[in-house]
Every structure is written in structure tokens, then in C-alpha cells.
Amino acid sequence: MFEFPKKMLPVFKDPAVQEIFERDGYVVLPFYNEQEIKELSDLYYELHPVNEHGFFPSTFSHDKNYRQTADSSIRKACERSANLYLENVKLVCGAFIVKTPSPESGMCVHQDMSLLDESRFTGINIWATLCDLSVENGTIFVLKGSHRLFPTYRGSSIPEFFQNVSEEIIDYLEPVLIKAGEAVFFDQSIIHYSPPNYSNKIRIVTNTYFTHKDAEYRTYFYNPELDPNKVEAFEQSDSFMTDFEQFGNNIHERPKVGKSLGLVEYNFPKIDAAYLRANFKPTNARELINAVQREHQKTPKGEGFLSRLKGLFS
Template sequence: MEVKVLSSYLNWKPIKHRIFKSEKLAHTIHTKGYQVVDFLTQDVLDELDKIYTEEHHFDLENGGMFYSMYSKDTAYRKRVHSRIGELLKPKLEEYFKAYNNVINAFVVKLPGEKSEFYVHQDTTGLDELKYSPLSLWIPLQDITKENGALSVIEKTQWFFSPYRGISFPFPFKGINETIKRYLKPVFMKRGQALFFDNRIIHNSMANTSSKARVAIICGLFPKEASFMTCYKDPEQTNSPIELYQHDANFLLEYPQFFYNCTDRPTSGKVVATVDEVFPQMNTATFETLCATNDITPVDYLENIEATTTNCDLIAEPDGVNKFEPATVMASDQKSSSFWSFLKIKR
């Protein structure tokens, strides 16, 4: 049974994922939005541990969150993508067909209070009128309530918009206190994979353990899909959403996923614009959508703050971000986007 919505934004609804070999798994992701799967063997996990150790060195006391795709070092990004991809390929071939492995990266939560990454949807990466994206999140250690579990709200990939970008706010920005009640933590074993539609609302809790929490993120597109991103001028209230098409190496070579990330894209071309922006959702509408689809409050995160002020983002594998002075000033002036929710490590 499909998820029920109250109204349809631009007559859009998520396209069923075509890359699964299993129809049952495709249906689960299309409706629920996620599924945990036993995935990697111990030998592969040991090799991934080795890559992580060889490529990274962090020495920060207050925690933080590192994402290898943010780095300015594109040779490092390509190397990590390739090495991880070689190890994942046999399992990807087992589960998927006619797919493109567009990105493999490390996501690391260093222990400390500055490691929480709060509620969001991932930004648009392809034409969601034709295709749906899929992410695999694979922890390299058991995931507990102490070391930074992901939390998700099932079915929410249906609730919002196919157009998301960090230059304009999420449509649930004003109801984070309500959103927080529905987030359900996903506790996993080392080597399991969370298959998820990255449009579901999710967050990751702080790592309060004594060790880094290391995970692999693997992004999959249908083979024929190209990259498309969204930009909206944050200085112009009524500006349209601009849809940018990018080349095949976009995720491996684009330099501004972290630095100057809310600026107008420096690569790709505008192929369309969208004038009608998805409106901000209020509490009553969100709660009605949840009740209609049998999504009940969990209240697991009731003692966690409802806004993201507690995250230091780390872009470089040595733990030292490489900001230019002008970049720091510009980032301080951005106030209306998702990125402004975060405290950026400098």
C-alpha cells in the first residue's frame, strides 16, 4: 500500500527504485524508506578498517563530524571512492542491477559533544521526477545509543519535495521540536548495511563513547541517471529554484561541497527553473501526515536539543579545515540556509 499524502506538490510522488534485484526489498524502500541488511564479511570489514587507518588522522578533543566528500583533496576523494568501491562491488552486484555507484566515502563521528548532526533530508542529486536515489550506510563497529546512531522517520520521503538544496531551508525548519518526537534510532551490528531512501528525515546523535564511530556511505543511482542539483539565491526571497545538470565526475571533483557550499554552483549548467517553492510545513500538517500513515511518536530523543547547534564539521582527513579568510567571512553571512544551522570547525 502506498503512503498517503494530504496534497501533491507539483503532482510529484517518489518513483519506485529500479535498481533492486529483489522486488520485496524495492517495495520496502519505496514505502517504509529503509531496511537493515546483513551485508559485509569480516575480511572485507578488516580491509575497510585498514583503508581508514591509512588515510586519516584526527586529533580533536571536542568531537566533530567528518565526511570525506567535503575535502579539497580530490585525489584523496577519488582514491577512497575507488578503494571502497572495489571491496563493495561483489555485494552490490548481488543486490542491484543497472546501477551506478556514484560515491563511496567515510563518515566519521569523533567522540565529543560537537558530533551531533541534526534533522535533515539529503539534498537532491538526480532528476526525482524520473528516478529515486539510494544510500547504503555501513558502520565499521556496532552502533549503540552512545556512539552516534542514525535516527529516521519512516515514509517521510513522500511528504515533501523533489527539490532540496543547502542554499534554501528545509520545509520542516520551524517544527524541529515536533520532528524530534518521531525520530527512531537504528541500532546495527558492524558490517550490516542500512539501505535507505535518503529523502527520509534523519539525523545522527552525538558520539559520547571514547572511540571514533566510522561508517561507509555508498551512493547508488540508476545507470542512466545524470547528476542534478538545486540552487536558490538566498538573497532573493522570490527567486526560483535553479536546476543544474552536472557531468559524471561531479561527486568526485566538485570542490565546494563544504567550502563556499551555499554559493551558486561553479560547474554544470542550468537546465530548468522551478518557481513554486514547497511551503514550510506546520506542526498540525506533519502530525496529520504521521497519523494517517501509522507513524507514531517515539520520544527517544526527548532530552536532545531540537536545533542543530552542536556540530563541528570537519572536511579534511587530517582534521584541519582549509578555509581562506574570505570564505570564513562569507560563511558567517549566510543565515537562511540549512548550513547556517551548523557550527563550522575552523
């Protein structure tokens, strides 16, 4: 089992921003200017596969050209602001994350998969929006401070420490209500969630993953039959995120790429509802989400509604 570093290697130039990030697991900053927003929106409409629906990150696309062009163009568009705020980092992967209007476009309560040795390094997403975000169009919600509850190995084969209380966690989340051009920089180990896009417009954000310049990629896989108390570590290349073909596919299987570094001990932490009550203050997240859902049921918008309407007239 590993421990978090006593002191995170700083990546923000401004110590005050670094402090907020370390304390809360996220920080909101202005990011894209109007021209960058326009260029990225145009690029999305030029590139995106027509059959996308629901929740769709470009990293899940089977179209390698889409994945790679989105990656290089988004990383380039990020450079101006990244240079303003960050130091000693590498921007590893850029992607579009799109939610078409649909009740199926939500993303469950989760932490992102481990991509590094987190005893030394921190993986950070710059989740930057091209449109104003609201609870209605499916903004992100975070569990403030949850990035430091337990050191974890994360991947689709590894049980999550909060899996028995995923639903209850919603009562403690904070919505991140950011405007077009703003970004939330969040630690990949923070617990987060985003409800469906119940508006009548597509929601497009970009996500750019970065880390300290010296970090190397690691992923982790759990096969209890091999050893119930250990996970297998893999060394991966920096192009892992754009080249990995198993994302939207056979993600639960042992990675077909990377070099196995062998088995490492893991204590599989677990929390319950009492733990949440003792450590977090309830918020109005569920009320906000339910209000949008009730409104949608009264006056549905988006794909599900349109296809039902078409069904009535065809």
C-alpha cells in the same frame, strides 16, 4: 513543480526488499563481510587526515587524494553485496563518514541535497557500518515514510519544508541500531538525524551513493532575488560528489561547476507541529538521546573531556 514517479524504477533484485524500501524510505540488509570490514578499517587509518574531528565525511576533505582513494576503494568493496542485491544501478560515490568522540559530532535533522531529477529517479545511500552502532556512538535516526511527504528541491540555499519543526521531529524518529557489516539503504529524501558520538571510540561508517544506471546528476540553487518562486537547476557530471570543492566550504553559494538548465517552479512546502502530530506516531527517540546525554554529563568521555582534563594538568 514536479511529481514523484507513479512507480519507482526498481533497483532491488528482490521485490519484497523493493517494496519495503518504497514504503518506508529505507531498508536494512547485511552488507560487508569480516574481511571487507577489516580492509576498509585499515584503509581509513592509512588514509585519513590526522586533524579530523567531530562529524567528518571524506567528501568534505580538502585532500583530493583522500576523497578519490576513499571513493574508488569503498565502491570496490561494495561490489560484492551490491551485485547480490541490486540491478540496473550505478554506484556513483563512496565516502567514509567519521564521528570522533565529541559533543560536536552530531548531524542535524535534514534531508540530503537533491542530486537527480526526482520526477524520474531516486538517489539512494548505502550507509554501512564498520562497528556496532548505538545511540551512544551516534547511529542514524530516520523519520519513517518521510521520503514521500513532498517532492522537494534540496540544497543548502533552499529552505527545508520542515525548518520550523526540526526540533519537534526528533520525537518521531526511529533509531537504526545496526551491527558491524550491516547497512541501511536509505532514500536521500528521507528526513534523518544522528546524535553526537558520546562513546570513547571513533565511529566509522561508509556511505555509498547509487542510483538507477540511466540517471543524470542534477543540483539545485535558490536565489530569491532572481525569482522567489523558482530554483535554478544544474546539470552535473557523475564525478560531482568527489570533485565538488564547495562541500565543506562555500556550500551556500551558486555552484561553480555544472551547466545551468535555467529556472524551474517550486512551491516551497511547509509543515508545522500539528502536521507532525497528525501524520506520525511519537517514538522514544528523544528519551534515548537524552539518557545518553545525561550519562555523558555525569561521566564524560571523548575529545571535549580529554582536552578539559589536559587543561587541568598542563
